[in-house]
Each structure stands twice: as structure tokens, then as C-alpha cells.
Amino acid sequence: MTYDKVFVIGAGSMAEAFIRGVTGAGVVRPTDIRVINRSRADRLKHVVDTYGVVAADGYADAAGAALVVLAVKPADVAEALLRVAPHLNQALLLSFAAGVNQGYIRERCPSVRTVRAMPNLPVAVRNGVTAVAFGDETTPSDKEYIHTLLNALGAVVELPEHLMDAATAVSGSGPGFLCYILEGMETAAAKLGLAPELARIMLIQTMVGTARTLAEWDVSPETLRQRVTSPHGTTEAGVKQLDSGYVRGYVYEAVLAAAARAAEMGKSYLPAQTAAE
Ligand SMILES: NC(=O)c1ccc[n+]([C@@H]2O[C@H](COP(=O)([O-])OP(=O)(O)OC[C@H]3O[C@@H](n4cnc5c(N)ncnc54)[C@H](OP(=O)(O)O)[C@@H]3O)[C@@H](O)[C@H]2O)c1
Structure with missing residues (x-):
């Protein structure tokens, strides 16, 4: 063909x-x-x-x-x-x-x-x-x-x-979720005195480099995070803060909310579709 x-x-x-x-x-x-x-x-x-x-x-x-x-x-x-x-x-x-x-x-x-x-x-x-x-x-x-x-x-x-709908939530909305985290990091970088344009380069390359490392080493995000987390070190101090705010749970809930919304939108755009199912 x-x-x-x-x-x-x-x-x-x-x-x-x-x-x-x-x-x-x-x-x-x-x-x-x-x-x-x-x-x-x-x-x-x-x-x-x-x-x-x-x-x-x-x-x-x-x-x-x-x-x-x-x-x-x-x-x-x-x-x-x-x-x-x-x-x-x-x-x-x-x-x-x-x-x-x-x-x-x-x-x-x-x-x-x-x-x-x-x-x-x-x-x-x-x-x-x-x-x-x-x-x-x-x-x-x-x-x-x-x-x-x-x-x-x-x-x-x-x-x-x-x-x-799961794919819509995970990879479709994924860039939005990652950017949300980066927004918080950008604001903190400014508070610490980094010029916005430098902070932008640092954050983009950190995200690209992390993604590439995960792919090339074929390791899980958890494994990679543990590798950069020394006992009593800087990453550990930051992750403790994230855990105390239950951020992991909220990220989980965010992805589920996106999937639920995808299912809802499919129905509201095309009522005949749901009637046919
Ligand atoms: N953009 C993304 O990254 C992305 C990601 C995932 C999924 N999608 C999906 O891709 C689809 C398109 O999204 P988009 O972002 O490309 O939207 P968009 O930029 O608004 O483009 C849609 C195009 O379709 C044209 N159109 C509407 N009815 C038409 C018809 N009867 N005959 C010919 N052309 C018609 C519109 O023309 P006029 O402007 O002249 O009305 C417009 O140019 C959506 O269903 C969206 O869910 C997009």
C-alpha cells in the first residue's frame, strides 16, 4: 500500500x-x-x-x-x-x-x-x-x-x-505541570539574587539535562533523586520542605484531576458520543 x-x-x-x-x-x-x-x-x-x-x-x-x-x-x-x-x-x-x-x-x-x-x-x-x-x-x-x-x-x-485520557493528563498536561514547578524555582532564584535571564538558562538546562540523564542512564526519577541527595545536604533540605507540604500528594492529585477533566471534556464537546456509548 x-x-x-x-x-x-x-x-x-x-x-x-x-x-x-x-x-x-x-x-x-x-x-x-x-x-x-x-x-x-x-x-x-x-x-x-x-x-x-x-x-x-x-x-x-x-x-x-x-x-x-x-x-x-x-x-x-x-x-x-x-x-x-x-x-x-x-x-x-x-x-x-x-x-x-x-x-x-x-x-x-x-x-x-x-x-x-x-x-x-x-x-x-x-x-x-x-x-x-x-x-x-x-x-x-x-x-x-x-x-x-x-x-x-x-x-x-x-x-x-x-x-x-490518562495520556492527556500525563504527557499532554505534563509540560504545564513541569513549568509550574519551574515558576516556583524562578521566583526563588530571583529572591536569591540571580538575574532572571541567567536563572532561565540554568533552569532550562537543568530540566533538559535531567531528562537526558534519566533517558541515557535508564534510571527512575526516584533513583536519580537519591543520587543527588546527600545525607544532611542541600537537596535533602529542599526535599524535606516539599514533603512537609505534601507536594508529592498534590502532584499526584493534579494528574488525576487532569485525567478526570479530559474525560469530562470529551463528553461535553460531543454529547452524541456519550449517548452512543
Ligand atoms: N496544539 C497542540 O499542541 C495540540 C496538542 C494536543 C492535541 N491537539 C488537538 O489538535 C486539534 C487542533 O488544535 P490546534 O491547537 O491546532 O487548534 P487551532 O490552532 O485553533 O487550529 C484549528 C484549525 O482548524 C480549522 N478548522 C476548524 N473547522 C474546520 C473545518 N470544518 N474545515 C477546515 N478547517 C477547520 C481552524 O480554522 P479557522 O481558524 O479558520 O476557523 C483552525 O485553523 C485540537 O483538537 C486539539 O485538541 C493540539
Whole structure:
């Protein structure tokens, strides 16, 4: 099977991150990508001019595509599917829409094979992680192709669809949680007299370096933390403070709250979806 023609619905941030990643990595030729946007002509012009992709003449252009990428907000999914459905024939449909399940998509586009993906913000700099759930009808070559495409945006983890809300909470909201910790560290750095621009460099490199060490040494965060924590030393003094404030428990609760909210949002965007379940 060949997948050369790609039709992208939406020209927003996610569509751009996808296009930048796959064209930058050379896994799809820009001229094989057709993009359609709803109303903002400037966004469409931006992606066409920047990446050399082609502006679609209309939804009928989807007819020639082996892969359709759905990159619209969850609330806009119903309308986008309604418009594209008549033109689809045995295509593979990759949906980035948070909270929208594959059953909902296949109900509206019965001919497609579906893949649901939950990327996180760092896909914009090709260092993200994308959780993917493959529909039952996808083939081994579909899976291989999607892994190749999404690897251009960072790491890829395959999950059953019911764990997508968990992925949304852990890796989707994860950058927000890490930045929350960094905000506290930035404020403390200023109090200790460090210039903000220097503190920013120190904190970013500390985060990048810690992540890289965890990956390269293949150790758990707990092991790495213990290695930098000498008895009666500085890290121990700080961690004691965190423990006395039950910060670990609050971080745990924060991730669970994000997962609960993901489940709730999926229902509120698409009431018909929950009714069908
Ligand atoms: N950005 C991320 O890092 C990220 C991460 C995880 C998941 N996602 C998911 O990715 C999806 C897109 O998010 P985003 O951040 O890219 O949103 P965005 O920047 O608002 O882009 C959405 C685009 O979809 C277009 N659109 C809406 N309805 C359309 C239709 N019927 N036909 C064609 N185009 C249509 C909009 O066009 P107009 O502006 O002209 O209306 C807009 O350009 C969402 O479902 C989100 O949950 C995004």
C-alpha cells in the first residue's frame, strides 16, 4: 500500500507542527500534502508559504488522499467530518482531536480506518511525545506508516483507546505541570539574587539535562533523586520542605484531576458520543 497523498483538515498549531515534522524529516513530500482551513486565509497562506504544501481547492481534494489528518478543535470535528465524508474512500484517518473517540468518527465516515493521537506541545519543536490508539481495522502497514510519521514529531507510545485520557493528563498536561514547578524555582532564584535571564538558562538546562540523564542512564526519577541527595545536604533540605507540604500528594492529585477533566471534556464537546456509548 502507498500512502503518498495526505489531506490535512485545519491549518492551526497542530496541523503546522505535523506538517513541519513530517516534511522536515523528509517522510512526506510537501507537494503531496493538501491543506484546507475553515476561514483564516492568513493561516493557510502561512503553512503553504513556509512548508511548500498545497492549498486544497475544496474537500473534494480529499478523494485522492490515502491519509486524512483531522487537526481541528474537538467542537469543530462534527462539521469537518460532515464535509469530508462524501469524498473519502478507504482512507486512513489520523485524528488529533482531544476527547473525540474513534467510534464517533467511524459513525460519520464509515469507510475510513482510524487512528487517534494525543500529542503534547513539544511536538512543535519535534521533541514531543504522541500517544496513539489504532482502530481495530487498521493494518500492520498503517501502523508502520503512522509510527514513521509521528516519530518525526518525537517519541510515540501505543495505547488502547481507553487510556487516552490518562495520556492527556500525563504527557499532554505534563509540560504545564513541569513549568509550574519551574515558576516556583524562578521566583526563588530571583529572591536569591540571580538575574532572571541567567536563572532561565540554568533552569532550562537543568530540566533538559535531567531528562537526558534519566533517558541515557535508564534510571527512575526516584533513583536519580537519591543520587543527588546527600545525607544532611542541600537537596535533602529542599526535599524535606516539599514533603512537609505534601507536594508529592498534590502532584499526584493534579494528574488525576487532569485525567478526570479530559474525560469530562470529551463528553461535553460531543454529547452524541456519550449517548452512543
Ligand atoms: N496544539 C497542540 O499542541 C495540540 C496538542 C494536543 C492535541 N491537539 C488537538 O489538535 C486539534 C487542533 O488544535 P490546534 O491547537 O491546532 O487548534 P487551532 O490552532 O485553533 O487550529 C484549528 C484549525 O482548524 C480549522 N478548522 C476548524 N473547522 C474546520 C473545518 N470544518 N474545515 C477546515 N478547517 C477547520 C481552524 O480554522 P479557522 O481558524 O479558520 O476557523 C483552525 O485553523 C485540537 O483538537 C486539539 O485538541 C493540539
